[in-house]
Amino acid sequence: MLDAIALPRKIFRRIYREIFRPKVNPSLPVPVRPQGWVLGVAPGTIKLSPEPSQQVAVDNLIEEILNRLPADMDCRERGARVIAKLRDLVGDLPASADHHHSTRFGLLRHSLEVALKMLEQSSATAVKEHPPAATIDGFGNIGSNSRWQYLHFLAGLCHDLGKLFEMDVRRGDRRWSPLHETYADFLRQAKTNPVMRWRADRVRGAHAMFSPSLVHHLIDCSDFKYLGREGLTQLVDAIIGTHNAEQPTPVARVLRKLDQKSVEEAAPEWMLKRTDSKVSQFVRAVRALIEKGELGVNSFAAPVYMAGDKAAVIVPLAIQSARDLLKQDRVMLPGNIHLYDLLSQSGLVETDSAGRCVRKIRISGKHGPVELSALIFSTETIVPKRMIPTLPNFSFEIKPEEPKHGNGTADAGKTTPTITGDPFG
Numbered sequence: 001m002l003d004a005i006a007l008p009r010k011i012f013r014r015i016y017r018e019i020f021r022p023k024v025n026p027s028l029p030v031p032v033r034p035q036g037w038v039l040g041v042a043p044g045t046i047k048l049s050p051e052p053s054q055q056v057a058v059d060n061l062i063e064e065i066l067n068r069l070p071a072d073m074d075c076r077e078r079g080a081r082v083i084a085k086l087r088d089l090v091g092d093l094p095a096s097a098d099h100h101h102s103t104r105f106g107l108l109r110h111s112l113e114v115a116l117k118m119l120e121q122s123s124a125t126a127v128k129e130h131p132p133a134a135t136i137d138g139f140g141n142i143g144s145n146s147r148w149q150y151l152h153f154l155a156g157l158c159h160d161l162g163k164l165f166e167m168d169v170r171r172g173d174r175r176w177s178p179l180h181e182t183y184a185d186f187l188r189q190a191k192t193n194p195v196m197r198w199r200a201d202r203v204r205g206a207h208a209m210f211s212p213s214l215v216h217h218l219i220d221c222s223d224f225k226y227l228g229r230e231g232l233t234q235l236v237d238a239i240i241g242t243h244n245a246e247q248p249t250p251v252a253r254v255l256r257k258l259d260q261k262s263v264e265e266a267a268p269e270w271m272l273k274r275t276d277s278k279v280s281q282f283v284r285a286v287r288a289l290i291e292k293g294e295l296g297v298n299s300f301a302a303p304v305y306m307a308g309d310k311a312a313v314i315v316p317l318a319i320q321s322a323r324d325l326l327k328q329d330r331v332m333l334p335g336n337i338h339l340y341d342l343l344s345q346s347g348l349v350e351t352d353s354a355g356r357c358v359r360k361i362r363i364s365g366k367h368g369p370v371e372l373s374a375l376i377f378s379t380e381t382i383v384p385k386r387m388i389p390t391l392p393n394f395s396f397e398i399k400p401e402e403p404k405h406g407n408g409t410a411d412a413g414k415t416t417p418t419i420t421g422d423p424f425g
Contacts, residue, residue, distance in 0.1 A: 115156035162207030
């Protein structure tokens with residue numbers, strides 16, 4: 001793998017060449033009708049059914065972004081032009097296969113959401129916190145604040161472009177190359193509906209390394225001159241740093257945080273509506289085990305306790321039972337910590353002030369109170385409704401959270417993704 005210094009330089013040279021290469025294709029509108037096959041017709045294909053609400057949401061995001069961009073230095077005109085090019089590049093493609101923003105216009109919507117959050121963050125940051133002039137940012141005193149905000153906007157907009165390399169989009173024997181043409185250009189030449197599949201060799205987080213390779217589709221010579229060489233270098237470093245734990249830049253740290261926030265805000269929708277989401281699979285497995293009597297409720301040493309409108313699912317015991325059941329259908333749940341994160345994001349379980357969903361509960365045992373680790377659900381989410389009146393009365397106490405100590409970070413233990421295969425192939 002290219003080292004941390006050589007890779008940004010190589011990407012920078014590619015962006016520079018592409019920006020200053022004459023463009024011959026005009027900007028095209030997003031296709032008004034879906035392109036692709038219905039989910040389930042072929043393995044790996046996506047569902048692109050008409051969703052007017054998605055288009056309304058996109059339009060609202062664009063309007064809010066343009067209103068937040070600085071009015072000076074032509075930032076709003078630049079922003080509108082860049083967003084139009086983004087729509088040409090990604091069209092109505094999704095941001096993930098079965099995770100967040102996996103519906104039509106998902107990648108466009110997620111990119112706009114993160115760009116808006118980056119603008120809000122940069123606007124709220126005190127001027128004294130911006131990198132000073134004549135340092136790494138290279139921004140002069142005049143208009144430096146506007147450039148700082150524009151840099152944040154572009155970082156949010158471009159951070160997931162590399163996901164286009166993880167898609168295999170074909171029309172007959174012709175395969176789309178996002179490096180050489182936009183999705184709109186590809187569709188213009190398509191006589192039949194293209195079919196999109198996710199590449200089997202994609203690696204989680206690796207897309208960030210290749211996102212800068214597509215920036216040339218969005219920015220032109222005027223943007224290059226406006227940001228300057230150092231500004232463009234910061235943009236590349238920020239995008240790569242979102243999934244690289246090795247000394248991320250300040251902008252990369254903010255981008256990583258706000259990217260995750262957009263994912264978490266979308267979590268309840270996709271986790272609960274998609275039957276193939278890991279949260280949905282886990283909940284259905286627990287309910288099935290309870291209904292079959294394989295997971296006892298409100299009995300001695302039971303893995304599930306119900307008290308009023310709350311149900312406590314004891315972990316890791318109940319998780320292992322759900323794993324065993326799902327394995328019979330060749331369905332694998334993620335690791336416990338990852339599953340806890342997904343459950344927290346879904347909003348189905350109670351969390352503490354730090355967002356942790358594994359809570360301590362106290363129940364009455366034969367020799368006094370017993371403390372257990374549990375996930376706290378709404379009773380009707382986890383216990384079949386017809387069974388609730390038949391269960392014996394029980395009570396448990398959720399232990400109050402302890403005062404926080406130390407300065408642990410969520411990034412601890414993160415590693416740089418290893419890239420396999422050829423994303424440009």
